[in-house]
Amino acid sequence: MSNSFNISVKPEIAAAVVKIDANKAVIDNIHDVDLPAAKTVIDSNSTIITDIHDTDLPAAKTVIDSNSTIITDIHDTDLPGAVSKIDVIDGIVDSILLSSAYSTFVSDDLLSSMDIERVNTNGITYAKVKECIIGISGTYRVTFDMKTLNAIKDAYGQIYKSGVAEGTERMTAETSYQPFTEDIALVVGDLLQLYTKSEDVSNTCYIQNFRVHATSVNDAALVITD
Numbered sequence: 001m002s003n004s005f006n007i008s009v010k011p012e013i014a015a016a017v018v019k020i021d022a023n024k025a026v027i028d029n030i031h032d033v034d035l036p037a038a039k040t041v042i043d044s045n046s047t048i049i050t051d052i053h054d055t056d057l058p059a060a061k062t063v064i065d066s067n068s069t070i071i072t073d074i075h076d077t078d079l080p081g082a083v084s085k086i087d088v089i090d091g092i093v094d095s096i097l098l099s100s101a102y103s104t105f106v107s108d109d110l111l112s113s114m115d116i117e118r119v120n121t122n123g124i125t126y127a128k129v130k131e132c133i134i135g136i137s138g139t140y141r142v143t144f145d146m147k148t149l150n151a152i153k154d155a156y157g158q159i160y161k162s163g164v165a166e167g168t169e170r171m172t173a174e175t176s177y178q179p180f181t182e183d184i185a186l187v188v189g190d191l192l193q194l195y196t197k198s199e200d201v202s203n204t205c206y207i208q209n210f211r212v213h214a215t216s217v218n219d220a221a222l223v224i225t226d
Helices: 002-099
Strands: 102-114 116-122 126-134 138-148 155-161 169-170 178-186 191-198 205-218
Touching: 102 126, 102 169, 116 126, 116 191, 126 205, 138 155, 138 169, 138 191, 155 205, 191 205
Parallel strands: 102 138
Antiparallel strands: 102 205, 116 205, 126 191, 138 178, 138 205, 155 169, 155 191
16 A cells, blocks of 8 residues: 555656746746846836936926026016006007097197106207107197206207107297297107207206197087088
């Protein structure tokens, strides 16, 4: 009985030994080849991760900080500036739309006044001291008062339209304010300006009461024949 059992199990043991040897070979291959290769990959990835941490992330943070600064500048400076310009443009457009229905003709009716006294100490060089923008096309009566500091030195004033001299150059040697009047045709968007200067650099020109006069008329239904 004993010998018969030993003979029947030996092939199974032998087969098991073969499987064990095969698994050992696989395990040895994993130990000798796969694990070192995996370690190499892990080490390589570790190097990449270290580079990302030490180099790429700080660089990305710098870019983000820079973009944040740009965005802040846009928010704090550019957008308010753009909104301001849009508001100005809207005002001009509104004036243009209004002018399509209205015009002005010369009269002594006061429309706008810029009465603060201004002083030009730039001597013989014309300098802008007053300015307004025209909202309705038509003809306007422009008045202003001017005087000189020194009675033997003349003071000069002239109306400008959008930076270009318009009308008559005015002059006075009086040390008390003298009135001047001029009628001028203007269109929507024109800059009505007053420039002044003196005879020489030792003198001073004074200006005040820069005023715009006219009567506005609705053009929607002007009577031609009653």
